[in-house]
Amino acid sequence: MVTHFYDAIIIGAGASGLMCALTAGQRGRKVLLLDHSDQIGRKILISGGGRCNFTNRNVGPENYLSANPHFCKSALKRFTQWDFIAMMEKHGIRYHERAHGELFCNDTARDILKMLMTECDEAGITTLNSCKIRAISGEQPFQLNTSKGAFSTESLVIATGGLSFPKLGYSGFGHAIAKQFGMAIVPLKAGLVPFMFSDQYKEIFEALSGLALEVTLSTEEQSFTENILFTHRGLSGPAVLQLSNYWQPGDSITINLLPHHDLARQLLSDKEQHPKRELNSTLTSLLAKKLVLALEPLFWPNESGKPMAEIPDSVLFKIAAHLHNWRVKPSGTEGYRTAEVTVGGVDTQQLSSKTMQSTTQPGLYFIGEVIDVTGQLGGFNFQWAWSSGYAAGQYV
Ligand SMILES: Cc1cc2nc3c(=O)[nH]c(=O)nc-3n(C[C@H](O)[C@H](O)[C@H](O)COP(=O)(O)OP(=O)(O)OC[C@H]3O[C@@H](n4cnc5c(N)ncnc54)[C@H](O)[C@@H]3O)c2cc1C
16 A cells, blocks of 8 residues: 655644644645544534634633643743734634633634635645544654555644544544553543532522523632523533533532622611511522522521511521532533533643653644643633644644
8 A cells, every 4th residue: 555655644633733734834844634524623613602712812821721730831822812813814704702801703613614724725735534543553754544545754743632522523532642652641521511410409400490690609729700500400601611620529619699799798788777578588689589499498498488677697697608608519510421621631741832742752742632731611722722733833
């Protein structure tokens, strides 16, 4: 069988692989971009509800989780959110800003995929989709045996993403290749994913399904003030997805249902001003009625129907403390099926932060989500894909 040689072969034509390919192609490198899927860039297309939250106005290392928090700094500095925005503007793609600096396409995520593919075409990249990688052998040059022929290269880039959304064909391919070459993997778990409950709260949350409200959601180490959404399975919404990256099985989480209020003070003042009013009436001026009714049997079963004047201050203090500090324990997360990302991945201790090249296996590169760098919700994961793809594309 004839073996075709390329300066660089990139496995995975998603966000990071496309960026790496176009960057290397623009440097005049002969690049082959391979993907097992019949459609490249599928995650770009489904992201951000079809509008792709492609980056964030404010990107910094503090938006990323990694066993080595410094690793992402160099790549993020060398290809910033402004560089990606400049590319969008060059292609006339219109975008808008939402809360927390999140940037979305005005029209459709397809515009971004089209832009990356156009840049790849102009840079002379050869792309093969529906290409199954059967085996990788050798080392510099690496030999690839695939369903579309035999290929060889000095620079092999793994851009196959994480484990989330297995229905789109995601698997542990990139992690298996890292292991094949003796590299370590930081333990994997589903990230940016809803919580599930199996205790008394399963039923309570089910009854509240569809209700959304702004809370502060915390573990011991992290806190996010954003919306949560009660669902049939448990809790979802931006605050939950954010916290799930930091949550460990067995951890409790606390929900501050009124993060912008001093509830104890408010209850005492309401007691003075409206002594005949019932506690539930006071609370429903702050929280949805069905939430108040669901919380009543948990936190003030004996005060039900009583006027405020009859409720001792000490009891009002306790109720306020419960609502500011509601502790619940998820039984788990919904897992990779609905997770937006995979936390953990190829250990950054064995990668150059400048080039993304393995420090133990010359010529082998890892980019994007397969690495142990996970962004928070808000466009940070795509920015990591662009930045790490660019970093490797400069060197392959
Ligand atoms: C529903 C959803 C919505 C999201 N929304 C956002 C968002 O709005 N903003 C944001 O920043 N992030 C978002 N993300 C996360 C973001 O999509 C990923 O972090 C990002 O795509 C990772 O880029 P990547 O290049 O590492 O991997 P991917 O983009 O996942 O690309 C990997 C590519 O490798 C290919 N591949 C996998 N295995 C093999 C194999 N064995 N052989 C050959 N090819 C293979 C795949 O087909 C795919 O094309 C979302 C994720 C999901 C699931």
